[in-house]
Amino acid sequence: MDESVLERAEEILGHRFQDRSVLELALTHASVSESRLSSNERLEFLGDAILGQVVCEMIFHRFPRMLEGEMTKIKSSVVSRRTCARLARRLGLDKLLDMGKGMQMHPELPPSLAAAVFEAVIAALHIDGGPHASRRFIESIIEPVIEQAAQSGHQQNFKSVLQQHAQQVLGVTPSYRVLDEKGPDHAKAFKVAVELDGLLFPSAWGQSKKQAEQEAALNALTELGVIQPNDDGEYMVVRKESDS
CATH class of the missing domain: 3.30.160.20 (Double Stranded RNA Binding Domain)
Structure with a gap:
């Protein structure tokens, strides 16, 4: 993977990786890897769990008077594939994903792949920089999303x-x-x-x-x-x- 791609990813994430191989893995789609184990799928799995935990804690502390059902609705909206894909595109992470030529023909990365790269880089941050690094990134990106989800949910x-x-x-x-x-x-x-x-x-x-x-x-x-x-x-x- 081109060094400029990794440098751009580090700039977006606000983290200088000690081990860039984990970042490269997070930006590698299965269509260009030798096996699915050498793609970002496992990191996506871990990143999804990390994102969910941090978001739950943020909602819990932000809304001390909110009932469980309302918190669940906000969490579901914030960690949804649609939201993760939107954040990946806003940050430009979708442009950094290494994938097969057939996939590159699409004018826009499918939401499932955009969401996957967002979750994968969260896991990469967690592995390379520890819980503090992944939490800092999530909180900086997700806080306004939680507020918006809470406000939108109020209409119901x-x-x-x-x-x-x-x-x-x-x-x-x-x-x-x-x-x-x-x-x-x-x-x-x-x-x-x-x-x-x-x-x-x-x-x-x-x-x-x-x-x-x-x-x-x-x-x-x-x-x-x-x-x-x-x-x-x-x-x-x-x-x-x-x-x-």
């Missing part, structure tokens, strides 16, 4: 976001009032509004109480300026619980 659980904001910032607990019901028992719709410290926010309809409460929580969060829609129409948190 507006009640949780509202409760955290109300309790931590306003010092009150939200309540939900059913204002109206329509339809037969087997297909009833509910009109619900959030009440915070005597203030009633705009109501919302839903095909179940749970759905109506989520929509009502969304209305309250929007009124409070805690969330707003982005260009894709997804709601993002714009004011964190600790903001004044």
